[in-house]
Amino acid sequence: MIIKKQVYRADKKVNPLIGILLFFISILLFVFTVPFGFVYALFYKLFKRGLTGIGEYALKIAISVDQLGNVTMQHLLNALWIKDGGYYFGNRDETISSAIGRNKKLGTLTIFGRAIDKLLDIIDPNHSLNSIDYYIEPTERIIDKLAWIHLVEGKILSTRSNGKTKYYIPGGKRELGESDSLTLVREIKEELSVDIKVPSLEFIGIFEAQADGHKPGILVRMTCYAAQYHGQLAPDSEIEEMVWLTYNDRDMVSAVDQLIFDFLYHKGDLIN
Template sequence: MIFKKQVFRADKKVTPLIGIILFFISIFLFIITIPLGFVYGLFYKFFKKGIVGIGEYLLNIAISIDQLGNVTMQHLLNLLWIKKNGYKFGNRDETISSALGRNNKLGTLSYFGKTMDKFLNLIDKNHSLNSIDYYIEPSADVIDKLAWIYIINQRVLLLGSKEQPYYSFPGGKKQKGTSDAMTLQKRIADVLQIELDITTFQFIGIFEAEAEEYKPGILTRTTAYSASFSGVPTAFAETDQIVWLQYKDRDKVSRVDKLIFDFLKKSGRLA
């Protein structure tokens, strides 16, 4: 399959005055247009899909309100719901529930955060954990990486380096303005001297864990792919070495790569 180019654009710098003006314009348009759009949307969904359509429509609105709350309430939530080393609320592309779930996984919820999480669980079991969004736009609290997964005889290829404490999957950080496939193809060509066939890329999954060697609350999010290639994998740098690991070698990789090992083992690909 061929992946469409995914482009992340950095936020444009604006003056405070522009921000204030746009805020009041958006509030004005919200008051004028939302009631009409909401009523029309209810009727439209009802005639298209009945009660189910209305439920879907209201759920989408609830998610949007949740994202708005994550921005407007970020400073208060960061003060009351999480510990100092927690994952921060405030990403405009993320819901409150998603950020709550990330802190739940990290064990960085405060007393108030745990109380809210328990309350939501009464309504919807494992609500915050199931709400974690792995497709949010990049932020300073998330290190976005790519990994190429290559398995032979239930052993997976990783790279080792004297400069790094762990073996790691070939790959690297995502690049703004470049698709995952193109970024990974270039990176793998640099480190292994092979050419990945972009038309054969297969998405494996997105894995997220607390990052090593960074301050607490920083996460590593790895998007993993497999793909066919031409050539013979050869470590380019003299300090690097190619290793073939099994599941028993799980302790030799980073936290996020451990999750990939778990997934590969569970799916029967790794011995």
């Protein structure tokens, strides 16, 4: 069984006045209840697990504070730490370090952003890159997609859609409420006329890159699985061509697929 964080669902729109009211209520609750809860938790963790328990508790608080900072300071950080076309701060589910890491990969940190990144690296080498959270809720700046990795004799199955010039690893976008397996079953059936065997799903990895055909700073997050299938492979729907590519064909695929090609090649699964 594949267990992952629940699929993100967009928030319902609320009246701004309700948002302001809830903000003040949350501040009052924080001021009057958090100190008692914090002191109780310290003694509870100390009694149950000693200093190790306190350390684990402190780390959880640090991450939560970091996420709060990513929301409250988002506009300032977006103005000072990233260039135009960078990945925005502000996702409530993400830490500041994770957003820095994404911009570091895109090369969109400003002088200030790079200075903060270097400071973090002194404390913890490769801190921002290691902090990238690939399980955060998708936003308008992260396109959430699934991909089926199917290799035969060192070559990877790829497709080309009608009117497109680049090839893509089969798969597609998740629909509202869909699990990974449901998305893959639906997309692969639509594109290649075969049925994925859900019990055979094997998680490969998660890869991110600039999304093709979108403005800078819009990322595509590709969650990849290998799996067996029923049926006869054949292009369907909007798919014009089905091919088997090698690592030498890397320049023919999208930016995120290039990362997947690199990963598979270095593993020895994809031939030249």
